[in-house]
Amino acid sequence: MDTALHLEGPLTADELRQLDAYWRAANYLTVGQIYLLDNPLLREPLRPEHVKPRLLGHWGTSPGLNLLYTHLNRVIVRRDLNAIFVAGPGHGGPALVANTWLEGTYSELYHSIGRDEAGMARLFRQFSFPGGIPSHVAPEVPGSIHEGGELGYALSHAYGAAFDNPDLLVACVIGDGEAETGPLAGSWLSNVFLNPARDGAVLPILHLNGYKIANPTVLDRIGPDDLHELLRGYGHQPYVVEGDDPTTVHQRLAATLDRAVEEIAAIQRRARSGGVVERPRWPMIVLRTPKGWTGPKQVDGKQVEGTYRAHQVPVAQVRDNPAHLAELERWLRSYHPEELFDTTGAPVAELTALPPTGNRRMSANPVANGGRLLRDLTLPDFHEYAVQVPSPGTPAAGATGVLGPWVRDVISANPQTFRLFGPDEVASNRLDAAFEVTDRTFVGATTTDDDHLGPDGRVMEVLSEHLCQGWLEGYLLTGRHGIFTSYEAFIHIVDSMVNQHAKWLKTTRGIPWRQPVASLNYLLSSHVWRQDHNGFSHQDPGFIDHVVNKKAEVVRVYLPPDGNTLLSTMDHCLRSRNYINVVVAGKQPAPSWLTMDEAVQHCRRGLGIWEWASSDAGSEPDVVLACAGDVPTLETLAAADLLRQHLPDLRVRVVNVVDLMRLQPSSEHPHGLPDSEFDTIFTRDKPIIFAYHGYPWLIHRLTYRRANHGNLHVRGYKEEGTTTTPFDMVMLNDLDRFHLVVDVIDRVPGLGSRAAHLRQQMVDT
Amino acid sequence: MDTALHLEGPLTADELRQLDAYWRAANYLTVGQIYLLDNPLLREPLRPEHVKPRLLGHWGTSPGLNLLYTHLNRVIVRRDLNAIFVAGPGHGGPALVANTWLEGTYSELYHSIGRDEAGMARLFRQFSFPGGIPSHVAPEVPGSIHEGGELGYALSHAYGAAFDNPDLLVACVIGDGEAETGPLAGSWLSNVFLNPARDGAVLPILHLNGYKIANPTVLDRIGPDDLHELLRGYGHQPYVVEGDDPTTVHQRLAATLDRAVEEIAAIQRRARSGGVVERPRWPMIVLRTPKGWTGPKQVDGKQVEGTYRAHQVPVAQVRDNPAHLAELERWLRSYHPEELFDTTGAPVAELTALPPTGNRRMSANPVANGGRLLRDLTLPDFHEYAVQVPSPGTPAAGATGVLGPWVRDVISANPQTFRLFGPDEVASNRLDAAFEVTDRTFVGATTTDDDHLGPDGRVMEVLSEHLCQGWLEGYLLTGRHGIFTSYEAFIHIVDSMVNQHAKWLKTTRGIPWRQPVASLNYLLSSHVWRQDHNGFSHQDPGFIDHVVNKKAEVVRVYLPPDGNTLLSTMDHCLRSRNYINVVVAGKQPAPSWLTMDEAVQHCRRGLGIWEWASSDAGSEPDVVLACAGDVPTLETLAAADLLRQHLPDLRVRVVNVVDLMRLQPSSEHPHGLPDSEFDTIFTRDKPIIFAYHGYPWLIHRLTYRRANHGNLHVRGYKEEGTTTTPFDMVMLNDLDRFHLVVDVIDRVPGLGSRAAHLRQQMVDT
Numbered sequence A, B: 001m002d003t004a005l006h007l008e009g010p011l012t013a014d015e016l017r018q019l020d021a022y023w024r025a026a027n028y029l030t031v032g033q034i035y036l037l038d039n040p041l042l043r044e045p046l047r048p049e050h051v052k053p054r055l056l057g058h059w060g061t062s063p064g065l066n067l068l069y070t071h072l073n074r075v076i077v078r079r080d081l082n083a084i085f086v087a088g089p090g091h092g093g094p095a096l097v098a099n100t101w102l103e104g105t106y107s108e109l110y111h112s113i114g115r116d117e118a119g120m121a122r123l124f125r126q127f128s129f130p131g132g133i134p135s136h137v138a139p140e141v142p143g144s145i146h147e148g149g150e151l152g153y154a155l156s157h158a159y160g161a162a163f164d165n166p167d168l169l170v171a172c173v174i175g176d177g178e179a180e181t182g183p184l185a186g187s188w189l190s191n192v193f194l195n196p197a198r199d200g201a202v203l204p205i206l207h208l209n210g211y212k213i214a215n216p217t218v219l220d221r222i223g224p225d226d227l228h229e230l231l232r233g234y235g236h237q238p239y240v241v242e243g244d245d246p247t248t249v250h251q252r253l254a255a256t257l258d259r260a261v262e263e264i265a266a267i268q269r270r271a272r273s274g275g276v277v278e279r280p281r282w283p284m285i286v287l288r289t290p291k292g293w294t295g296p297k298q299v300d301g302k303q304v305e306g307t308y309r310a311h312q313v314p315v316a317q318v319r320d321n322p323a324h325l326a327e328l329e330r331w332l333r334s335y336h337p338e339e340l341f342d343t344t345g346a347p348v349a350e351l352t353a354l355p356p357t358g359n360r361r362m363s364a365n366p367v368a369n370g371g372r373l374l375r376d377l378t379l380p381d382f383h384e385y386a387v388q389v390p391s392p393g394t395p396a397a398g399a400t401g402v403l404g405p406w407v408r409d410v411i412s413a414n415p416q417t418f419r420l421f422g423p424d425e426v427a428s429n430r431l432d433a434a435f436e437v438t439d440r441t442f443v444g445a446t447t448t449d450d451d452h453l454g455p456d457g458r459v460m461e462v463l464s465e466h467l468c469q470g471w472l473e474g475y476l477l478t479g480r481h482g483i484f485t486s487y488e489a490f491i492h493i494v495d496s497m498v499n500q501h502a503k504w505l506k507t508t509r510g511i512p513w514r515q516p517v518a519s520l521n522y523l524l525s526s527h528v529w530r531q532d533h534n535g536f537s538h539q540d541p542g543f544i545d546h547v548v549n550k551k552a553e554v555v556r557v558y559l560p561p562d563g564n565t566l567l568s569t570m571d572h573c574l575r576s577r578n579y580i581n582v583v584v585a586g587k588q589p590a591p592s593w594l595t596m597d598e599a600v601q602h603c604r605r606g607l608g609i610w611e612w613a614s615s616d617a618g619s620e621p622d623v624v625l626a627c628a629g630d631v632p633t634l635e636t637l638a639a640a641d642l643l644r645q646h647l648p649d650l651r652v653r654v655v656n657v658v659d660l661m662r663l664q665p666s667s668e669h670p671h672g673l674p675d676s677e678f679d680t681i682f683t684r685d686k687p688i689i690f691a692y693h694g695y696p697w698l699i700h701r702l703t704y705r706r707a708n709h710g711n712l713h714v715r716g717y718k719e720e721g722t723t724t725t726p727f728d729m730v731m732l733n734d735l736d737r738f739h740l741v742v743d744v745i746d747r748v749p750g751l752g753s754r755a756a757h758l759r760q761q762m763v764d765t
């Protein structure tokens, strides 16, 4: 590199040389991971057997990620920044792994992968290799809070990490392909919710390498002017760094990063020196460099660098094709490994001098291993929020409305570590007590007609389930707590995000250095049975089914039947770690069944016989009426009542289920009830009529291995009904009290003829 | 209204009066639907009993929708436009119903709701009333292709409708709250894919009423300058219509609509008079008017009009609160119903003269009842694309690669009515033969390095599953055909959209005037078993489970085990109507099992015994090895082979399942196999070892009522494995041939000791 030319920018010739060497080292290590089985330092000429038999991985995005990581290291050191790196194009896994190895973190956490030749060989071999590491920025990668496999969530994760982390800088790389996804496109305006006084900063970096897999990207092709307007429309001040000459780009990127972090610091100083909190125009960077930069320019006569062909493995069939082998060797040697690594294979001193040390390394920042920073919440004693229940059935209360004041006090007691998230439904879901102590987060001018809106609000409302989910995930993974409240039906919007989070949790359980994080808590209300005016499009209880497909150790599902059980349940959820807790509760006035002491005991058991509603007087019943969910519980109790009136001799046992996972065998789920207990409660041979909140099949699935499964009859939602009364809804789905009574009559042996009149009466109702 | 003032705009005083009267009539009818049980024309003073006991519905968005609908009527008539209306804020159902009633369409389709006083009374009563109509722009609403219950898909539906409909104008209203959702935010740049020469036009209208449910909207609060830049960044020319004085707004809106449709016409003329097709700067409109405009200004001393309080029912407790009753009456009378409806209750002549007539009415446009326009596809004979299979197992072929040439020819044969959609994975999913005859759709400048990119492309690739889904839905609902191909795991991204489409299909089945539309076809590849380099984050077969929760009459699931069965399956899917077809197929080279004749017969049966792989020679077997999915089929056949070698006396029957719904009883699903047939194939008492592509539970669920269910043992994906070899994947999930053999040994009575050696050998492998 001709250094004479490069003194126009902020970098001295030495700095420039050092940065470029570091970048070359990261690129070399990236290519090595994709290609090499052996001969990691190219001490001998490259031979076919040095190359992996199957070539997997994504080169295209990697040089850009490496460039950004390298330059961020420089500014972190210069300003002693507290920063983390979110790689939207998470398929650039080898780039991030390369950097963490260069920083030393990788070897500290994975002892067998030392910073020497043997370690490098293992580093290369394990990548995308059976028994090795995934090709993405998976939880195995130090410093990662974002796997980036399913594209679209980088920016929402970044904001989630920045909230309530005033000193943190989250550098967030966004693929120009990724930017086409709905969730990413909807994430830019997160800056309306970021308080420069209280929160950290996010530096979005649009990685405009022009291509995705086989197509150019939309943001590349709309042209620079439209792109500029778009990014300004998002409220940013965009700085473009463009080029394909490394030296020029180094200088420009260094200058731009300096400027961006200075502007961020200035914004924060202004906001923190008091006065009005306004939404600033935050800087952001557009990095327009070739896809697969520094890789093979052409292969077999076709342009590769700077095109979609660079996306994955730019030179294939290397073992069989000598020209390709030569091309790979030329490519690897173009980084001059002999200058970058010493005789032991360790990075030379010039390289190790570049990145920050200790916890300042982005790969070692404790923020990115949030469990290390996690503190228990200060939880108010939920007993004090109890509904007084003089007798089962009174008073009428909406469960979420009962919970509201407790949530309010959770917010007050944990002003920096707990937030409530929702798509503009917190009040509609009756958690409005929260607004007695806090606002809805909003940074900017407000009007007198606004309802509790302000920059310090702890309630995050935005009409985007994706954003609520992404923010909360980022917030949890960096060591904090939260609840996401949503309409039950629309939570399916984030099905795929939940998948990814569940996968993250499952994987981190097997990574010793990853500390447990707070659980992801869903409070779903406005549920399937109470869509009185929204109708069919708002009815879907299937999120539970979706979640139950995930690993048992990760998921929990609760259906508290009233306010007191909801209080006890949520207290439990907020104390838990590493789970996905799904809580479904009603918001409409409905009977209260249990005193707080009873509720606590009931929740501790997870399911239990309600003696006061049963008529089996401790003996073996003729039939078990089981229920889960507030509406099914109401109908079941009404059915039990009808049976008591009309068939007083019938011994009915009422069982309520709060913790759905109790139904599974203990071998299948940690909450599973042992068979002996299950049999005692549900009997081994009596009919069970189970009134369930959701799709009936789930109950069969969960109880499948139980002795009495053959006698189980489940009623639930079967996609009937639309805009109608709550009672009509249960009627249309055969879940109403009369249907349940008929089910009992039809299933209790010998009852048929005795109860014929009652049956007819029920059918006629 | 003082008409003197209003002659500055394009509207004459007469036109202005007429438009305003029409708008008032629509608003009156909207309020009537929300509130009135009786006294629809206010012939007598309003009394409590005239008011509905429960007040449901959304007023806030309705006056804006009514205003736009009214003004669009004017331009449609003036220019004889072919237009439809997509209401993003679909909760404004009563507004759309009001307009369709004014146009006469409603009464034509629902005879009991005449355009007279009795009809109006019924119109009012049925709204959001038990047994009545939903509060959203559901399928029951004439002219609707978009229910708008789950917010976010208006604009993608609008574009889907416009593709290949060169004369169509789709007016698409977008709620400013809706605009916060990821899917909507990601839809704006759909204009990069709209060819002005070949496609129709979309006119986006951002309904900036400032609020969503309880919060102001982000797009309102970022301020007009940022908003302007944002919309220009999306490639639009935004025109703002702002105000709260009706006359001024009428004039401005009329002028702006005239200008917008003129610009659209000019763009189309330019593009269609030949020459290069460029992406034009399409006009769009920002309507900034108060939420709940013309409704009560204040209620109980609190501002309502222009605030979030206007979102639903602005004056509540009307029956009990005389002041509220008076306010409602004042509000209703402010529209002067006596001027709008004649003595019979019909709209006066001045009103009926305004809208277009016949099929030009947006509510009667056949495009919005797409089945009326639907034509069968011209399908090439798939037999001609068959893989020659000399003997089961050869040759190796990737199923989707076999399908590719047929899809190519479907594209060629149906140049205006079929499109292929995918998130940049069409080639990666091996359907690249399509590019022999067409391009990827892209409107704008291309480079020599682009791979088959052009304005006339029939393959729509964008890195947004939401956009693919929304476009395809819009395309299908307006009478065309398509396939959506995606990675299996990431199709969960559109779970909630699939829900809504399934609900739409279920509901339309019960609406006599809705004609069947083409099925929504998913071709899912890069499936759970072949994530060799992407690993855990790319593994999820749960979309099938999600879909199976929907109404049986709407869903179909196919797992073709090889190329020929895939050909036959897709041919079937493209001929079907009103379904959601989910097809999961492999893309990696894998054995071909069936000749085309066998494949056709096998697909016709849906499931069947593979004689050539079985050793029960037509007699009762000792064990049934069942399989569904390409990888499970391969392992099952290998297991059968091992058994034949090592336990030659064992009578093994191999059953392959292509059509998963065949497993259900015929009472549960139209494809369900009668019990007698099921029992013949699966036996009534022999062990069944079922190797399944997805989560094992689904197979239990589907076969739950079958006689032999107790002997069914299912292997499938249990969330194990990550970046690894295909064989390691099946091993980790106990689905490999050796596990299957062990399962057989453990379950066939009496085999245990005889096969002890073989068992040990299998376990050791």
Ligand SMILES: Cc1ncc(C[n+]2csc(CCOP(=O)(O)OP(=O)(O)O)c2C)c(N)n1
Binding pocket: A060, A061, A089, A091, A149, A150, A151, A152, A174, A175, A176, A177, A178, A179, A181, A207, A209, A211, A212, A213, A217, A291, A311, B423, B424, B463, B465, B490, B493
């Ligand atoms: C939601 C989703 N859809 C599809 C894919 C498949 N996919 C993997 S990488 C990629 C292209 C990404 O392009 P870009 O964001 O520009 O990244 P880069 O160019 O930096 O590689 C696609 C479509 C995915 N990972 N996630």
Ligand SMILES: Cc1ncc(C[n+]2csc(CCOP(=O)(O)OP(=O)(O)O)c2C)c(N)n1
Binding pocket: A423, A424, A463, A465, A490, A493, B060, B061, B089, B091, B149, B150, B151, B152, B174, B175, B176, B177, B178, B179, B181, B207, B209, B211, B212, B213, B217, B291, B311
């Ligand atoms: C995806 C989704 N999340 C939440 C809701 C609940 N919801 C119904 S209306 C509404 C506000 C809509 O605001 P806007 O789009 O501005 O419509 P308008 O102001 O015209 O009523 C919300 C959040 C929904 N319908 N869909």
Ligand SMILES: [Mg+2]
Binding pocket: A175, A176, A177, A207, A208, A209, A210, A211, A212, A217, A291
């Ligand atoms: Mg890119």
Ligand SMILES: [Mg+2]
Binding pocket: B175, B176, B177, B207, B208, B209, B210, B211, B212, B217, B291
């Ligand atoms: Mg609005």
